[in-house]
Amino acid sequence: MSVTTLPPTDQIWEWLSQVPDPEIPVISLTDLGIIRDVEWQGDTLVVTVTPTYSGCPATSVINLDIEAALRAHGIQKLDLKRQLSPAWTTDWITPEGREKLRAYGIAPPVDGTAADGVLAGRVSRLMGNNLTIQCPRCGSTHTQKVSQFGSTPCKASYRCADCLEPFDYFKCI
Amino acid sequence: MPSLPDMTTPNLTALAGQALTESGHVAVPAPDAGQPEFVEFLQRMGDNALILGHRVSEWCGHSPALEEDIALANQALDLIGQCQLWLGLAAEVEGKGRDADALAYLRDAGAFRNLLLVELPNGDFGVTLMRQFLFDAFHIEMLRALKTSSDSRVADIAAKAEKEVAYHLERSADLVIRLGDGTDESRARMQAALTKLWSYTGEMFVDDAVDQAMADAGIAPLPSSLQPAWDKTVAAVLEEATLTAPTGAWQHKGGKKGIHTEHLGYILAEMQFLQRAYPGARW
Numbered sequence: 144m145s146v147t148t149l150p151p152t153d154q155i156w157e158w159l160s161q162v163p164d165p166e167i168p169v170i171s172l173t174d175l176g177i178i179r180d181v182e183w184q185g186d187t188l189v190v191t192v193t194p195t196y197s198g199c200p201a202t203s204v205i206n207l208d209i210e211a212a213l214r215a216h217g218i219q220k221l222d223l224k225r226q227l228s229p230a231w232t233t234d235w236i237t238p239e240g241r242e243k244l245r246a247y248g249i250a251p252p253v254d255g256t257a258a259d260g261v262l263a264g265r266v267s268r269l270m271g272n273n274l275t276i277q278c279p280r281c282g283s284t285h286t287q288k289v290s291q292f293g294s295t296p297c298k299a300s301y302r303c304a305d306c307l308e309p310f311d312y313f314k315c316i
Numbered sequence: 317m318p319s320l321p322d323m324t325t326p327n328l329t330a331l332a333g334q335a336l337t338e339s340g341h342v343a344v345p346a347p348d349a350g351q352p353e354f355v356e357f358l359q360r361m362g363d364n365a366l367i368l369g370h371r372v373s374e375w376c377g378h379s380p381a382l383e384e385d386i387a388l389a390n391q392a393l394d395l396i397g398q399c400q401l402w403l404g405l406a407a408e409v410e411g412k413g414r415d416a417d418a419l420a421y422l423r424d425a426g427a428f429r430n431l432l433l434v435e436l437p438n439g440d441f442g443v444t445l446m447r448q449f450l451f452d453a454f455h456i457e458m459l460r461a462l463k464t465s466s467d468s469r470v471a472d473i474a475a476k477a478e479k480e481v482a483y484h485l486e487r488s489a490d491l492v493i494r495l496g497d498g499t500d501e502s503r504a505r506m507q508a509a510l511t512k513l514w515s516y517t518g519e520m521f522v523d524d525a526v527d528q529a530m531a532d533a534g535i536a537p538l539p540s541s542l543q544p545a546w547d548k549t550v551a552a553v554l555e556e557a558t559l560t561a562p563t564g565a566w567q568h569k570g571g572k573k574g575i576h577t578e579h580l581g582y583i584l585a586e587m588q589f590l591q592r593a594y595p596g597a598r599w
Contacts, residue, residue, distance in 0.1 A: 197476055198397020227401070228472035230479060291487050292387035296394065296480075300383060316479050 152181045155188065155213070162212045165204040166295050169247040172205065176235025179226050187220040188213065193231045196296040196316075233297075233315050250279045250301065250312040276312050278303035288312075353529040355410045356429065357536055358470075359419070360526075360572055361458075362402030363430035365477075366420055367580070368451060369395030370587050371438060380441055387487060391448075394480040401473045421591035425580045432571040433516040435580045442495060442505035446513055449488035453549045454520045456481050457542040466534035489553045496557025503558065510559050518567025520546070526572075 159181070160173040172178055172192075180191040190209060194202045206223050213221055233252040236244075241251035253276060275284045283305035291314070293300040298311040373392035379385035403416035414422075433451060438444045459481055462474035495502040521543040523531075530536035554561055570576065590597055 194397075194476075196394060196397060196480060197401060198393035198395070200393070227476050228468075230472075230476040232479075290383035290387055291483055292383070292390040294386065296390050300386070314483075316483075 149183055149186060149188075150216070150218075152183065155181045155190075155218075158212060158216050159190075159209065162208050165201045165208060167244070167247070167249065169243045170236075170240045172209065174237050174240030174243065176237065176240075177205070177231060184222075187222050188218050189222045189224060191224045191226045193226050195231050199296050201295075231316075233313065236313070244313055245279045248279050248310060249298065250276050250310060252313050252315045276301055278306060278308070279310055280308050281306040286310075351409060353526045354467075354533075354535065355406050356526045357530050358402050358406035358409060360429040362399045362406055362416075362419070363428050364434055364451075364455075365395040365399035365402060367428070367430040367583060368434035368448075369393075369399060370583055371434065371436075372444070372448070374438055375444065384441075388444075391484050391487075394477075394484070398473070398477045398480070401476070405469055405473065417591070421588045425576050425584055426574045428571075428576065428580060428584075429574060430571050430580075431516070431519050432568055432577055433513065433519065435571070435577060435583060436513070436516065437579055439509065439512075440505060442502070442509040443512065445488055445491050445495065446506060446509035448484065449492045449553065450513060450517055450550070452481060452485040452488050453546050453553075454517075454542065456485050457545045458537070458539075461537035461542065465536060470535060485549075489549075492553055492559075493557045496554070496559045506557065507559050510554070511562055514562045515565040515567055519569040519571060522569055522572070524572065 156173065156178075159178055160171050162172045164170050164172060164175055175195070177193050177195060178190065179193050180189070182189050190213070192206065192209065209223060210221060236252065244251045276286050276288075277284050278286050278301075281303060283303055285304040287302050287304060289300040289302050289309070291299050293311050293314075297313055297316070299314040300309065301312045302309050369392045372388050372395065375388045376385065376392070379388055399420070400416045403419045407414045407416055407419055431451075433447060436443075436447060456478065459474045459478040463471055463478060465471040465474065492506065496506040497503070498506075521539050523538045523540050527536070527538055531538045550561070
């Protein structure tokens, strides 16, 4: 097989952008920002993936989904690499990904993490403010945090005081 | 040219097996294989996360409120994820062909290196939260220091774990304050928990030969160097919680060397049962 038949990496990125996150299927792996690199090493495709949370149970499913998707597109030699550093941050969720989250009913992360990794919420609280999280259903900013932990490691539980609906907030990390 | 495999129908069973192998550290001896102190240190980090993670997971389905149940389960998950990273690296450095699972499931109590604090029974919700707070306040300082480790693998794991543990500490500190400065009942329980657990905190800051070797190599800080920051965090939270730490309490130790309370064996009996009864079982 000649090297020229290998699909370009732009094409690989495009294919990966079609692979949904297994737990939040409205966003793709590229929206989530966990694909760190795609490159050909000889005739082997090396895809570098970073985990969201250390113990996220979706990690092994994500690897399986990437492999299944790329095999379905005819990729034969595939090497999935795990890269821990720099650690994944919600800052890497794309603007499109944030909109998809909101439309799905999950409030997207507010602000970002500071360069030293300090969480936006904590910085804001130290300055005497609470982060304002907008209800993804009715748009009200009159919302309350129920718990810093939610239905998956990446989310917190909130409640809207206007429309009274509970909702998930994709917390900053 | 040999015939190509069917490229449109992935063999999911084979892929699943491959993903399982690839999700853990592959047992390839590292160039630094055979550094017993380094392995020992990595086991301490991994075992603290594993045993506390297992303890916290025992609340799953039993917590006083749904939100607490979810929060505890999520923290258990974080800790067990971190444990996989630490023990995976321990196995790699050890270079004896073991992996994180072998270290978690096939060692006996005497080979575990966790602090005694994290193996203590959950007790009531107050004991669970106080134990979590006392450990989180130590854990975050250790991870912060490890971010500048001379070993980049250690620094990478620490940077990842620190972000998660920041949330753990925020929650445990908030709840210690809320329940300490709460009703008579909640305050009494939090004070009882603090008094009970205090004599297990000293072990966190005792330096031994392993710690000294790690500090000399620039891999990890001396545990004693973390105490001033821990003292400061704990004092501030306890003051706001209207709780008083005991003074001059006898301090238990031994976990870092494998001398454990009777509680660890019971944890392992449950945690290791499947791999002991059905060696090599996977699903």
